[in-house]
Amino acid sequence: MNADGVTSATGAAGLPAVIDTSKPSVARVYDCFLGGKDNYEVDRQVFAQIDSVAPQMKELARSGREWLIRATRFLAGPAGMDQFLDLGAGLPSAENTHQTAQRVNPDARVVYVDNDPVVAAHGRALLEENELTHLVMADLTKPDEVLGHPEIVQHLELDRPFVLMQCSTLHHVPDSEKPHDIMRRYVEALPSGSYVALIHFHDPQDGGEGTELARFVEDVFARGDMGSGYFRTREQIEAYFDGLEVLEPGLVQLNDWWPDGPALNPPTVADKVALAGVARKP
Template identity: 75%
Template sequence: MSDGVTIIDETVPSVARVYDAFLGGKDNYEADREVFRQIDAVAPQMKDLARSGRRWLIRMTRYLAREAGMTQFLDCGAGLPTAENTHTVAQRENPEARVVYVDNDPVVAAHGRALLEENDRTHLVMADLTEPEALFSHPEVTRAIDLDQPLALFQCSTLHHLSDERDPWDIMRRYRDLLPDGSYLALIHFHDPEDGGAASELARFVEDIFARGNMGSGYFRTREQIERFFGDFEVLPPGLVRLNDWWPDGPHLQPHTVADDVALAALARK
């Protein structure tokens, strides 16, 4: 940041912009597209996985706003705006729903200004996702969300960018402790079945590309490791499953691919 202007290094890939490239977006640079091309050359199905994640987010938000009656949403690792964002879905179901996006990417901050102009119930907070106590005491968060009432916390594709050494399980324990009773936790995480099969091979390949690049890392974890993030929360049916298997809108029209097995998602309630 210089004189109030965000300085963006276009030569260093960004998680948010690489994800945007996978979704077919335009808000990315050559460094981001290079990461995308490396993965796409070997595993073109990963594009479909990214889109499955977005569709899962839409279905899950719709369920929370319509069926669970949630009116408060804290979306961590918000990423770049797309056609259907959390606030779009939640406020379509309930115009009174309040959504706070959280990210620490300067590119997201620049695009987030447009979100702030849409309505006074949509907000963007730039904060460190690994510091839940600081986030829950952030003045912009406390102004928008009543932290004494149930809320929906989204950790969609965030925790798999934290190494074991940073202890993401303890970070999530602290988040769970801060959530009021009746709150929900929605989570997507990279998955490695560790069964010697094609999905495990793909997980290792993509993890290696993340590790060798300048963007940071993406870690693929076992089902048991992912389940630990939910602690003693009640994981709702159908459980921790592949993205397309979580209450799909209709029958599966596309054949199952190996990429479907390298991400799992679930919704749980405190």
């Protein structure tokens, strides 16, 4: 690391990846919430700001990871899907999309997409798993470039059904970049029979603690050094599913989407500030 807080690493394709450790990274801050170790002091400062006021947000992060496992298990199993395009890969964790999908269907192919150099630097762990798992550095806000990327086209058959995963991604896209237009383009490109899995920060508009927490976290994320993290209304999140058939139980709080068993603990205010759902393109 040099005096400006910039360090070099080797990316997923063997190319140098420049990591700026003087500014928080979305991937590294999420890593803090999940109790990981691939983060720097600047990331831990963002985490500490939120954790000191709303420690329940750690549980929400874990609920998001557990939701991703349940959704992937369903998609690779009963839904019969064998192709996954996971946008916003983030840092490798204890259980990643490809591990869950390939446990259910050993032939499932997974391509992760991210544009964060720190993800590229740590992506080797994903690539070493097997020849059906790949990491591509690309910008998810540019759907035509993503869907036309040579490596993605090489590893996925995009003319037949696949799963598009937008998990904790679009809430980092500001309104000025038109996230609904971005999502519409992805949906238009999906073949019939494809699925979308989505998690998004939610402003419950409850006039109380839920909205208060949403505003606080948004202030820390979007208006702080990290620069993104927007809480949207149910109606705004539902609009991402335009043109799709949302599966039961609909767009719901994470722990309410086909849980593995009965809830042993009462919901917290943090449970109100994220929604998730799975939808199919007819």
